[in-house]
Every structure is written in C-alpha cells, then in structure tokens.
Amino acid sequence: MDKKMMTIDLNSKVLLDKAERDGVETMYDRKQNFKAQCGFGLQGNCCRICGMGPCRITPKTPRGLCGADEHVIVGRNFARMVAGGTAAHSDHARDIAHTMALASRNGNYTIKDESKLITLAKEWDVETEGRDIYDIAHEVADVALMEFGKPYGVARFLKNAPVKRQKVWKELGIEPRAIDREVATIMHSTHIGCTADIDSLIHMSLRTSLADGWAGSMIGTRFSDILFGTPTVRETEANLGVLEENKVNIILHGHEPSLSEMIVLASEDPELVELAKEVGADGINLAGMCCTGNEVTMRHGVKTAGDFHQQELAIVTGAVEAMIVDVQCIFPALAKVAKCYHTKFITTFPKAKIAESTYMEFSEETAYEDARRIVREAILNFKNRDKSKVLIPELKSSATVGYSLDAILGQLDRVVNSQIDPTGTLKPLADCLKSGVLRGAVGVVGCNNAKGVSNKAHITIMKELIKNDILVVTTGCGASAAAKFGLMTKEARKLAGKGLATVCELVDIPPVLHLGSCVDCSRILEIVSETAKTLDMDICDLPVAGVAPEWMSEKAVAIGTYVVASGIDTYLGIMPPVKGSSRAVEILCDELQDIVGAKFTVNENPEELAQIIISDIEKKRVHFEKLVEEKMKQVVEVEV
Ligand code: SF4
Ligand code: SF4
Numbered sequence: 326m327d328k329k330m331m332t333i334d335l336n337s338k339v340l341l342d343k344a345e346r347d348g349v350e351t352m353y354d355r356k357q358n359f360k361a362q363c364g365f366g367l368q369g370n371c372c373r374i375c376g377m378g379p380c381r382i383t384p385k386t387p388r389g390l391c392g393a394d395e396h397v398i399v400g401r402n403f404a405r406m407v408a409g410g411t412a413a414h415s416d417h418a419r420d421i422a423h424t425m426a427l428a429s430r431n432g433n434y435t436i437k438d439e440s441k442l443i444t445l446a447k448e449w450d451v452e453t454e455g456r457d458i459y460d461i462a463h464e465v466a467d468v469a470l471m472e473f474g475k476p477y478g479v480a481r482f483l484k485n486a487p488v489k490r491q492k493v494w495k496e497l498g499i500e501p502r503a504i505d506r507e508v509a510t511i512m513h514s515t516h517i518g519c520t521a522d523i524d525s526l527i528h529m530s531l532r533t534s535l536a537d538g539w540a541g542s543m544i545g546t547r548f549s550d551i552l553f554g555t556p557t558v559r560e561t562e563a564n565l566g567v568l569e570e571n572k573v574n575i576i577l578h579g580h581e582p583s584l585s586e587m588i589v590l591a592s593e594d595p596e597l598v599e600l601a602k603e604v605g606a607d608g609i610n611l612a613g614m615c616c617t618g619n620e621v622t623m624r625h626g627v628k629t630a631g632d633f634h635q636q637e638l639a640i641v642t643g644a645v646e647a648m649i650v651d652v653q654c655i656f657p658a659l660a661k662v663a664k665c666y667h668t669k670f671i672t673t674f675p676k677a678k679i680a681e682s683t684y685m686e687f688s689e690e691t692a693y694e695d696a697r698r699i700v701r702e703a704i705l706n707f708k709n710r711d712k713s714k715v716l717i718p719e720l721k722s723s724a725t726v727g728y729s730l731d732a733i734l735g736q737l738d739r740v741v742n743s744q745i746d747p748t749g750t751l752k753p754l755a756d757c758l759k760s761g762v763l764r765g766a767v768g769v770v771g772c773n774n775a776k777g778v779s780n781k782a783h784i785t786i787m788k789e790l791i792k793n794d795i796l797v798v799t800t801g802c803g804a805s806a807a808a809k810f811g812l813m814t815k816e817a818r819k820l821a822g823k824g825l826a827t828v829c830e831l832v833d834i835p836p837v838l839h840l841g842s843c844v845d846c847s848r849i850l851e852i853v854s855e856t857a858k859t860l861d862m863d864i865c866d867l868p869v870a871g872v873a874p875e876w877m878s879e880k881a882v883a884i885g886t887y888v889v890a891s892g893i894d895t896y897l898g899i900m901p902p903v904k905g906s907s908r909a910v911e912i913l914c915d916e917l918q919d920i921v922g923a924k925f926t927v928n929e930n931p932e933e934l935a936q937i938i939i940s941d942i943e944k945k946r947v948h949f950e951k952l953v954e955e956k957m958k959q960v961v962e963v964e965v
Contacts, residue, residue, distance in 0.1 A: 328353040332634065332779035334809065336565045336718035340638040343716050349665045351637045352656065356775045369399040370905030375517040382905060391517055399906035400526030401515040403882070406901075407530040408511035410883025413653055414844055415504045415541030416676070417580055419473055421548040424583045424689050426466035428552060429459055433587065433692040436462055437554040445547060449481060462551070469544050473504045480504070480540040486854050489863035490892055493921060494535065499528065499890065501536035508533060523908050531890040531921065538850055538887030545844035549620065553586050556623035556727040556841065558736070563808035565635060566721030567628035568644050572610035573601045573707045575700065576630050576639055579651035580842065582620040584673055584687050585613070587696035588649060589625055597700055604707045609700070614639065615654050616842035619804055622726050623841045629724075632780075632805035633877075634773040637662045640670075643714035647703030651687070652677040654772075654878065667709035671699055724813035726839040728798070730851050736832045751852065753832070755859045758868060759953050762824040765942040766796040768840075768849040768888070769803045771873035771881045774899050780806045782874030782898040782931035787812055789935035791836040794822035795942060798852070801843040803874070812837040846884050850891060865892030865922030866952055868945045870938055874898035874931060885925065892922040894945075896938050900927050 328345075329338045331353050344351050365371035365381040372389050373379035380389030380398075388394050393401075428434040436442055439458055442465065446453045451464045472480060479500040483491060494500045501507050511533050514520040520529070550556070568574045575592065577585045591597060592609045601609050612630035613621045621627035630639050633654055639645055640662045647669040648659060655672075660681035663670035672679050673687035673695075685702065687695045728736075737753040746752055757763040767790050773779045783806040787797050791812075799807050807813055812820070818829045821836040829836050840848045849871070857864045871888040873881050876899055885895045903909040917924040926941075928934040 326357070328357065330778065331356065331775070333781045333784065334564070334635070334779060336720045337635060337638055337779065339716070339718045340565070340641045344638070344641045347641065347665060347714070349641055349662055350658075351641070351662070352634065352658065352775060365905075367902055368905030369402045369902030369909075370395045372398040372401070374401065374515065393521060396523040396906040396908045397521045397526075399903050399909045400523040401520075403901070403903055403909065404511045404515050404526045404530045404533070406879045406882040407534050407886050408508045409879035410881065411504070411533050411537040411541060412508045413880050414537050414545065414883065415473065415508070417652065417844060418541045418545035418548070419470065420581055420583060421545055421552065422466050422469040425462055425548050425552055426470070427689055428462050433689070434552055434583070436551060438551050441547065441555060442551045445551070469548065472540055472544060474506065475503045478502065480536060482539045482543045485851070486539070486891070487857045487863055490854070490857075493863070493892070497528070497531075497920065499532040499535060501532050501540060504536045504540050507536040523906060524912065527909070527912050530886055534883045534886035535890050537883045538847060538891065542844040543847040543850070546841070546847045549582050550729065553582050554624050555731050556729040558725060558727045558732050559626040561622050561626045561628055561724050561726055561808070562721045563629040563724050563805060564721045565631055565639060565642060565718050567612050567630055568639075568642055568717045569607075569610045570644065570715065570717060571607040573604075573606045573608070573646045573704050574610050574612065574644050575703045576612050576614050576645055576648045577617045577621060578614040578636060578648055579617045579655060580615070580653045581617070581651045583689055583692065584649075584651045584696070585617045585621050587692045588700060589621055589627060590693065591696035591700040594697060594700070597697065597704060600701065601704050601707070604704055606704075606707050609704065615805070616801060616844075617651065619801065619839070619842040619845070623729070623839065626726070629805050629808055631809070632773055632802035634775075634779040640666055640668045642717050643711065644717050646706045646710065647671055647699070649673065649699055649703070650677070653880070655679065666714060667706060667711060669702060669706050671702065673699065722809055722811045722814070724808035724839065725815065725835055726808065726813060728834070728838040728840055730848055730855070733838070733852065736834050739833060740831050751856050751859050755856050757828055758856070758949070759860075761946070762794070763796055763828055764794045764824070764946065765868035765870070766798065767869065767938060767942070768846065768871045769797050769799045769807075769874065770801050770843070770846055770871065770884060771876035772802050772878055774875045774877040776899050777875055777929070779875070780810070782934070783807065784810050784812070785931040786872060786874050786898075786935045786938070787837055788820060789932070789939065791817070791821040791825055793939045794824040795939065796825060796828070797837040798840050798849055799837055800840050800845050800849070804839045804841070807837045808839065813839055843880055843884065846888070853891070853893065860953070861956060862952060863892055863922065866949055868942045868949050870894045870896060870942060872896040872898070872934070872938060874934065889917055889923045889925060890921050894923045894941060895925050896934055897925060897927045898929060898931060898934055900929065
C-alpha cells in the first residue's frame with residue numbers, strides 16, 4: 326500500500342512526502358517493510374514464558390513442551406496484556422498520588438480544586454472538619470497510596486458503582502483488591518506451571534482490569550483534577566498546523582500531568598519568554614501530543630499537535646525545538662528522527678529512558694526548576710533551526726474541549742427547570758435517553774494502529790454514530806482525531822441527527838465531547854455509573870457502548886476489559902491476539918454477556934462496525950424502554 330494511503334490525515338500525507346525527501350524513516354516505512362506479521366503472534370498462540378520455549382501451537386504440535394494447549398497460551402498472553410495495561414495506568418496514578426503527598430501552600434504543587442478534595446476525603450472517611458487543606462490532602466494521598474498495596478479489603482471506589490453492579494462483581498469474585506496485588510497475581514498465575522484454565526485466566530483478567538478502571542485510572546483522574554484543576558469548557562486548536570514558524574515550538578508528549586503542568590508554567594515564565602525573544606523568536610509555542618496533550622488541552626487549552634501516529638511527523642516539520650516526553654506510547658524511533666533535524670528529544674523519567682535521547686531528569690521535588698531547565702534548553706535550540714528544512718503543514722481545526730463530569734453537569738443545567746428539578750445532576754441526560762431523543766451514548770477511545778488506516782476508523786465511526794443520534798464521548802488519541810477533523814466544533818452539529826443536534830443546541834455542546842486522556846476513561850465510567858444510578862438501573866441496562874476502533878496498546882486492552890466488566894458492550898476495530906483459542910473467543914465475545922452483562926464484538930471494517938453498534942444500541946433500547954416503563958408503573962402504583 327502507498328504510504329500515504331495509510332492515513333486520512335492530510336497534514337500527515339504532506340509530511341510523509343517530506344520525510345521521504347529528507348531520507349527519514351518513519352513507522353509508515355517500517356510497516357511496509359514488515360511484509361507479513363507472524364501468524365502465531367497474531368493468533369496469540371505462541372509462548373515464551375519459560376526457557377524451554379518458545380513454543381507455538383500448530384496442528385502437529387497442539388501443546389507446548391509443558392503441555393499447555395492453545396487455550397492456556399492465549400489466555401495467559403491475554404491476561405499479561407491486561408496486567409501490562411493496568412500497571413501502566415496505575416503507576417501513572419501512583420506518581421500523581423505521590424505528587425499530592427508533596428503538595429504544599431507555597432510549593433511547586435498546590436491544591437487547585439479544594440471542593441473535589443473535600444468530597445473525596447469524605448468518601449474515604451478522612452476527617453475534614455477544622456483541618457488545614459494540605460493536611461487533608463496528605464492524608465488522602467496516603468490512603469490512595471495504600472490502594473496499591475493494602476493487605477485487606479477491596480478497591481474503595483467500587484462503592485461508587487450502582488449497587489446492582491457491585492453485587493455482580495462480588496458474586497463473581499472479581500472485586501479488585503490492591504492494585505499491585507492484582508497485577509502481581511496475574512504475573513504469578515501466568516508463570517509456567519500455574520493457572521492452566523482459560524476461564525480462570527479471563528476471570529482474573531476481569532478483576533485486574535477493574536483495578537485499573539475503578540482504582541488506578543480513577544485515582545489518576547481525580548487526583549489530577551484536585552492538583553491541577555478540574556477541566557472546564559474551553560477553546561483550542563488541533564493538528565500539526567498549530568506549530569508556529571516564528572516561535573520556539575515545544576511538543577509535550579507522553580502521559581503524566583505532573584511534568585506537563587510544570588512545563589506549561591515554565592513556558593509562561595517572563596524570564597524565559599524574554600529569552601525566547603532574545604534568541605530571535607516571537608515567543609514560546611507549546612503543543613501537546615497523545616495523552617499529555619489531552620491533559621493540558623483539557624485544563625489549559627494548550628493546542629494539540631497530533632496523535633500517536635504523528636509523533637515522528639511532528640519532528641519532520643523541522644520546526645520543533647524540543648520534544649519533551651515522560652512515559653508511555655513514545656516511539657524509541659524518535660531519537661533517530663530527531664537526529665535528522667535540530668530537534669532535542671528530551672526524556673525526563675527514570676522509568677522511561679531512551680537510548681540516544683537527551684536525558685534531563687525531572688523530579689517532583691524540584692519540579693519547577695527542572696521544568697525551567699528543560700524549557701531553557703528548548704529555547705536555546707531555536708538558533709539551530711535550519712529554515713530550509715522547515716515545513717509546517719497548513720491544516721488545523723478548532724475544537725471545544727474540557728468536558729469533565731463537572732463541566733457536563735454545568736452544561737446540562739442550562740436545560741433544567743429549577744422550579745421542578747435540582748441542578749447539578751445527570752437527570753437531563755437520563756431524560757434524553759428515556760425519551761429517545763438521544764438513542765444512546767458511546768465512548769470512542771484508544772489509539773492509532775498501523776494495521777488500519779490512521780484516523781479512518783475513528784472518524785468513520787464517530788460520524789455514523791452522531792448521524793444516528795448517538796452522543797459520542799471520547800478520550801485518548803480518539804479525542805485528538807475528533808479534534809483534528811472538526812468534530813468538536815459547534816458546526817459539527819450539522820453532521821448530527823435531528824435529536825442529537827437539538828440536544829447539542831439546547832445544552833450548547835458539540836456532538837463529540839472531549840473527556841480527556843486515557844486514564845480519563847474513568848470519567849466515562851463515572852458518567853455512565855451516575856446515569857444508571859439516576860435511573861435506578863445497572864450499567865448494563867443502559868443504551869451505551871464503548872468502542873476502540875484503532876486500539877494498539879496493552880492499556881487499551883485493560884480499558885476494553887474493565888469497560889466490559891462494568892457492563893458496557895465493547896467493540897474493537899482490531900482483532901486482539903486471541904483467535905488462536907476458540908474458547909477465548911467464545912468467552913470474550915459471547916459468554917461474558919451472561920456473566921457481566923456485556924461482551925466484546927470485533928469487526929475490522931469501520932463502516933460495518935458502526936452499523937453493528939447502532940443496531941445493538943437500538944436492540945438495547947427495547948430492554949431499556951421496557952425497564953423505564955416498569956419503573957414508571959411502580960411510581961404510579963406507589964402514588965395511588
Ligand atoms: S510455558 Fe510451556 S508453552 Fe510456554 S514456553 Fe514454556 S514450555 Fe513452552
Ligand atoms: S490512546 Fe493509545 S496511543 Fe494514544 S496515548 Fe493513549 S494508549 Fe497511547
């Protein structure tokens with residue numbers, strides 16, 4: 326396939342041409358060179374977890390040397406993916422909790438959302454009366470840190486789910502205990518000679534994934550809001566056209582807001598802005614990429630440079646002085662690409678060092694000074710820019726972002742008749758779902774994947790859903806794609822069906838809502854959970870779904886699994902490596918329905934996948950409307 330056919334993003338196409346002219350290798354070249362990927366890996370039936378292996382399953386060798394069959398091997402590989410994803414999200418969250426433990430009135434990190442902290446403290450039985458807000462913060466941080474390794478009990482946030490859902494988890498024995506314990510248990514159980522039962526492996530994958538969604542990621546999101554501010558609605562721009570010819574361009578890539586928040590502050594430091602002018606630039610232009618991009622756009626309106634598949638292409642513009650990264654989803658290839666230009670590829674975290682990068686360690690203890698040092702390095706690099714190598718593509722799109730649960734409640738209040746109903750609730754959303762003006766709501770999340778055409782599945786599915794009156798909420802690189810393609814503008818309402826367009830008009834929102842980064846999928850859990858509670862239903866009763874059209878990371882596997890375990894049907898646009906076990910497919914794509922009330926569906930054709938989701942939502946509505954009717958009858962009977 327022509328490289329340029331591997332993306333629908335026009336800026337990316339322009340830069341792929343430039344990369345070729347500049348002799349720079351990108352992921353698109355590497356994909357072409359990988360003539361065929363290994364069939365055993367694709368099916369998930371190769372195993373290399375012990376020194377007797379690697380073993381792979383074929384008709385002639387239906388078992389590995391230890392006797393593990395295809396179901397055991399696929400199940401173990403799947404469970405390890407879930408553990409990897411859970412570990413990544415949760416270690417991110419642990420860092421944020423540590424950052425909160427360091428917060429002080431005059432320090433680098435302060436408490437930005439006191440009322441959210443107080444609410445959480447009360448939820449967790451931390452004394453708030455008459456105490457200094459920082460004493461409360463430190464105690465709440467300590468409680469959160471215990472969530473990673475407490476010896477007894479289950480994750481604290483589980484009790485925020487609808488009671489019926491909590492019962493499902495309890496009866497199945499999939500209530501996650503301590504986060505690290507669940508990850509360690511999977512690593513133990515998938516060691517040679519331990520669990521050899523696919524049902525049990527998937528069962529523990531469900532529990533571990535819940536430790537991500539309902540503990541690790543939820544801590545990450547809540548704590549980030551408390552420390553850095555709960556996102557509010559704001560305007561921004563997206564795509565590589567946000568880079569500026571006359572400014573020092575700094576790209577923030579990765580995941581953790583403890584770094585990016587400090588870089589945002591440092592880039593506004595008058596001394597550093599002055600320095601940028603001294604080196605001949607008009608100022609400093611900060612732009613985000615991947616989930617760090619999502620974090621800073623949600624809280625500060627920092628422009629989004631691009632998504633996962635654009636990280637190399639950003640450097641190919643020749644206009645980036647520094648790409649500052651922390652952890653997760655950072656191509657090691659960036660070190661090589663940066664060497665072809667003047668760009669400084671700056672790694673900052675001891676847990677994600679990359680060979681041939683410029684390592685400038687960032688520590689929360691010395692956060693602001695470290696951030697200043699890093700931004701200064703970027704500014705001083707402006708003089709090395711080779712103007713003849715610069716090509717900033719033209720396209721960028723405006724976007725409205727910042728839809729935290731609190732921001733959504735604020736928008737919904739616009740349609741509340743305060744004589745009748747209280748403000749600050751999700752009742753208007755529940756009412757729209759009940760009446761059918763909104764047919765349903767779908768979370769479109771996840772990455773870009775070189776197995777498909779970059780951005781195509783995201784955009785095709787989002788457009789189809791909104792056309793059919795289904796509200797879309799999105800996070801991660803799905804959100805970046807939506808922002809780039811103009812789906813987060815008010816004008817995008819004209820792409821929506823009549824019902825959704827009317828709701829968008831009245832509530833004053835775009836049809837696709839940016840909810841943040843990948844850990845912020847926990848916001849989706851909260852919204853769905855609160856809506857279910859408003860309607861006195863379980864999550865699996867609602868006409869909602871999750872879809873990861875272009876997923877690629879283990880984190881996405883963990884997300885998909887906890888979404889299903891929470892009772893939300895999940896649709897994948899890329900087949901996970903489980904096809905090697907018919908039993909794995911049977912459980913994941915069918916039997917889970919009877920167990921947790923939701924299942925996976927996979928279809929690699931985005932048009933078809935969109936139609937399947939829409940038709941399943943409509944089927945779900947039959948059940949949902951019946952429940953609504955029953956509940957109304959009960960109310961009438963009580964009143965009579
Ligand atoms: S655990 Fe079993 S199947 Fe896996 S590599 Fe070792 S012998 Fe082979
Ligand atoms: S959506 Fe996927 S690719 Fe993008 S930042 Fe998150 S995990 Fe990485």
